Amino acid sequence: MSTVLVSGANGFIAQHVVSQLLEKKYKVIGTVRTDAKGQHLAKNFSTPDFQYVIVSNLSLPGGFDEVFQQHPEIEYFLHVASPFNFSDVDVEENLLKPALAGTKEALSSAHKYGKNLKKLVVTSSYAAMGWTYLIDKSIPDDIYIDEDSWTDIPWDVAAKSNGFIAYVASKAHAEREVWNFRERENPKFELTVVNPTYVYGPQAFDSDVTEFMGETSEIINRITKLQPDETPRRERGMCIDVRDVAGAHIIAIEKDECNGKRLLLFNASFSEQNFLNLIHKFYPEQFKNVPIGEPETTEATLTKTFWGDIHNEKTREILKQDWYSHEQCVKDVLEQIVRVRGL
Ligand code: NDP
Numbered sequence: 001m002s003t004v005l006v007s008g009a010n011g012f013i014a015q016h017v018v019s020q021l022l023e024k025k026y027k028v029i030g031t032v033r034t035d036a037k038g039q040h041l042a043k044n045f046s047t048p049d050f051q052y053v054i055v056s057n058l059s060l061p062g063g064f065d066e067v068f069q070q071h072p073e074i075e076y077f078l079h080v081a082s083p084f085n086f087s088d089v090d091v092e093e094n095l096l097k098p099a100l101a102g103t104k105e106a107l108s109s110a111h112k113y114g115k116n117l118k119k120l121v122v123t124s125s126y127a128a129m130g131w132t133y134l135i136d137k138s139i140p141d142d143i144y145i146d147e148d149s150w151t152d153i154p155w156d157v158a159a160k161s162n163g164f165i166a167y168v169a170s171k172a173h174a175e176r177e178v179w180n181f182r183e184r185e186n187p188k189f190e191l192t193v194v195n196p197t198y199v200y201g202p203q204a205f206d207s208d209v210t211e212f213m214g215e216t217s218e219i220i221n222r223i224t225k226l227q228p229d230e231t232p233r234r235e236r237g238m239c240i241d242v243r244d245v246a247g248a249h250i251i252a253i254e255k256d257e258c259n260g261k262r263l264l265l266f267n268a269s270f271s272e273q274n275f276l277n278l279i280h281k282f283y284p285e286q287f288k289n290v291p292i293g294e295p296e297t298t299e300a301t302l303t304k305t306f307w308g309d310i311h312n313e314k315t316r317e318i319l320k321q322d323w324y325s326h327e328q329c330v331k332d333v334l335e336q337i338v339r340v341r342g343l
Helices: 012-023 035-045 065-070 091-113 155-159 163-185 217-224 242-254 272-282 295-303 313-319 326-341
Strands: 003-007 027-032 050-054 074-079 119-123 190-196 198-200 236-241 262-265 268-271
Touching: 003 012, 012 027, 012 035, 012 242, 027 035, 035 050, 050 065, 065 091, 074 091, 074 242, 091 119, 091 155, 091 163, 119 163, 119 242, 155 163, 163 190, 190 242, 198 217, 198 242, 198 326, 217 272, 217 326, 236 242, 236 326, 242 262, 262 313, 268 272, 268 295, 268 326, 272 295, 272 326
Parallel strands: 003 027, 003 074, 027 050, 074 119, 119 190, 190 262, 198 236
Antiparallel strands: 236 268
16 A cells, blocks of 8 residues: 655644545555654554654754665655744744754755655645735725635745734745645656645544644634633634535645646635534533633624635545534534543
8 A cells, every 4th residue: 555654644634544545445654743742642552553753853954864764665745744833032033944944854855865756745735825904904805816826925025924814824925835845846756735724623542632732723722712801802714624624635636637736625714603502512511611702793703704705616526525514513522521631
């Protein structure tokens, strides 16, 4: 069976990717930053079809060279790892540079040493498509956004911005590198980019239900811990289930129609009020302390979610996935939290 290299294998999305690959009988080599993380993963996946290698920092020159040299059998490479931390203060060093360097290194190692590599799939983001308005408020809020759209935030501007803007820019600059590389080097392997919006869903393993659960999962986790006198934030956006994002990565390696494409993934809108409603719909007893907020405003909070008029019909047509409904996604997240916290 084919061997797939997955970078950042211990991440929220990557663990689902690895899990689905193993279910489909691929052999998986996952990169992690430390031996402890690798051992933890190997224990959770508990199969000889999963092994890990250490790539301690995405910015290291030739970071993936050795992996390809030691594993000429690799046929697919899913480069999922990227810094994902909106609260970082040294945004150029810790977000922008490693995101870009990691992508460059992934491409260059694959190009130099990926003897049997057929396809490289890079996890980008909607952040690389529709968020120029973060720095340019003159952009009309009904601007048409689809798989051809780009976020344009200059490096220098991003480097002086907050963690969120810098993260958004890091994804755009890193993804530009993918397509520039393809143009410049004409590699013998195919390239596909996956661009998810906010990704929600259960953790692949209960042991990842922790106090802080990463930038997106934490949005729901935080709401489940709200006290009666606290009000939700105004966070809202488009979203997709993590299991579908993982599935899209696998379709990307299996389907030729994905070659050279950007796959824009969203299935629903969310708002914090909408999460409150679902918490009380599915687990009223377990979360009776959580405020109900203002349910009558839900529709308004959901109709205008992101800047722009966003379309992913082309992606849906290619993937033909049967996506999890938003309610099911949130219900499964809550079910896991209730079970793990013993509520
Ligand atoms: P996680 O934070 O869970 O995973 C990120 C992974 O990248 C981890 O394995 C992390 O390692 C690794 N990583 C980060 N920085 C470095 C570095 N400097 N050197 C080496 N490894 C590094 O995030 P997600 O699973 O949510 O995100 C995965 C990918 O999906 C990212 O590319 C992200 O931009 C993208 N994405 C995520 C969305 C979401 O809503 N979650 C939406 C759209 C795109 P470690 O754990 O050791 O820090």
